[in-house]
Amino acid sequence: MAIGLEHFLILSAVLFAIGLYGVLAKRNVVVILMSIEIMLSAVNIAMVAFSRYGQFITGQVFVIFIMVVAAAEAAVGLALIIAIYRRRKTVDADKFDLMKW
Amino acid sequence: MGLQIAFWILAVVSVVAALAVVSLRNIFRAALFLILCFFAIAGIYVTMGADFLAGAQVLIYVGAIGVLIIFAIMLTREGREGSPSGRLRVPALLIALIFLITMVLVVTGTDWGAVTEGSSGPTTSAIAEAIFGEDSGFVLAFEIAAALILAAIIGAIVLVRDK
Numbered sequence: 037m038a039i040g041l042e043h044f045l046i047l048s049a050v051l052f053a054i055g056l057y058g059v060l061a062k063r064n065v066v067v068i069l070m071s072i073e074i075m076l077s078a079v080n081i082a083m084v085a086f087s088r089y090g091q092f093i094t095g096q097v098f099v100i101f102i103m104v105v106a107a108a109e110a111a112v113g114l115a116l117i118i119a120i121y122r123r124r125k126t127v128d129a130d131k132f133d134l135m136k137w
Numbered sequence: 138m139g140l141q142i143a144f145w146i147l148a149v150v151s152v153v154a155a156l157a158v159v160s161l162r163n164i165f166r167a168a169l170f171l172i173l174c175f176f177a178i179a180g181i182y183v184t185m186g187a188d189f190l191a192g193a194q195v196l197i198y199v200g201a202i203g204v205l206i207i208f209a210i211m212l213t214r215e216g217r218e219g220s221p222s223g224r225l226r227v228p229a230l231l232i233a234l235i236f237l238i239t240m241v242l243v244v245t246g247t248d249w250g251a252v253t254e255g256s257s258g259p260t261t262s263a264i265a266e267a268i269f270g271e272d273s274g275f276v277l278a279f280e281i282a283a284a285l286i287l288a289a290i291i292g293a294i295v296l297v298r299d300k
Contacts, residue, residue, distance in 0.1 A: 038141070039140070039141050039144050039184075041249055042244050042245060042249070043144065043148075044181075044185065045240075045244045046240075046241055046244055046245075047148050047151070047152070047181070049236075049237055049240035049241060049244065050152055050237060051151065051152065051155055052236070052240075053233040053234070053236050053237035053240070054152070054155040054156055054158075054159055054233070055155070055159075056229075056232065056233045056236060057159055057229050057230060057232075057233035058158065058159035060225055060228070060229030060232060060233070061159070061222045061223060061225055061226045061229035061230065062159065062220055062222060062223065063220070063221055063222065063223040064164060064220040064221075066164060066168075066206065066209055066210055066213065066220075067158070067159070067164060067167060067220045069206070069209075070158055070167065070168065070171050070206060071158065071159060073171065073175075073198070073202060073206075074155050074158065074171070074174065077174070077175065077178050077198070080178070080190075080194075081178060081181060081182075084182055084185050084187050084190060085185060087187070088185045088186060088187070088254065089249075089253070089254060091253070093260065093263045093264060093266075093267045094267060096187055096189070096190055096260060096264055096267075097264060097267045097268055097275055099187075099190055100190070100193065100264070100268075101275075101278060101282055103193060103194075103197050103198070104282045104285065104286060105282075105285070106197075106198075106202070107197055107201060107202060107286070107289075108285055108286055108288075108289035109289075110201075110202045110205055110206070111205065111289050111290065111292075111293045112289050112292050112293055112296070114205055114206065114208070114209040114293075115292070115293035115294075115296040115297045116296055117209055117213060118209060118212050118213060118296075118297050119296045119297055121212070121213040127213045129223070130223060
């Protein structure tokens with residue numbers, strides 16, 4: 037059975053679902069950020085698959101921009117986590133309730 | 138045939154590594170499995186003929202983001218608590234499963250038409266042409282991305298700086 041577009045899309049969906057579960061269920065903020073990275077990578081796989089099977093190079097250009105945004109997001113997110121950890125001595129998402137009312 | 142075997146191995150490795158990231162209690166091991174997952178995804182790009190992106194994936198995700206996450210784990214070591222699941226574990230599992238089933242049904246149910254595999258030559262010059270091309274390029278988006286990275290670096294430095 038030849039590998040087709042569907043295989044890559046289903047792999048992408050599986051990885052995205054795993055990341056979604058991690059974001060919703062985990063309490064450690066670093067693990068939540070790691071799950072977000074998994075979700076972004078899953079989207080990248082779908083983009084590259086469409087780019088390859090639709091024969092448009094634009095999909096790969098978009099993947100480059102997604103990588104740029106993912107790197108910026110990881111840098112700022114981890115800086116935020118470290119800043120909050122210094123003040124609150126925790127990385128538990130359930131305890132970050134300063135902006136809740 | 139070789140590419141098919143490679144795809145299946147890489148797909149299984151990436152899914153197992155991603156599952157390990159969200160299920161292991163030890164955060165450091167979860168980060169190592171995340172890096173393994175990124176490596177496997179780089180291999181999947183290779184099976185799709187996206188050579189430039191595979192290189193970028195290894196450089197940016199495995200190199201930069203992997204090291205960044207390990208740094209953050211080292212700097213925020215808290216007790217022996219690890220990475221427990223919150224109260225929303227069961228609803229989250231349910232939502233992820235519903236999403237997965239929906240996506241699989243949509244992907245398998247859609248008629249993708251006559252999709253044919255593209256040629257698998259080097260893609261670097263084609264990507265460069267698409268980004269910096271004269272008429273339909275992404276030059277403005279490219280410049281904005283550069284400004285975004287600069288803003289993110291400055292923001293990260295300001296956030297973690299000692300007062």
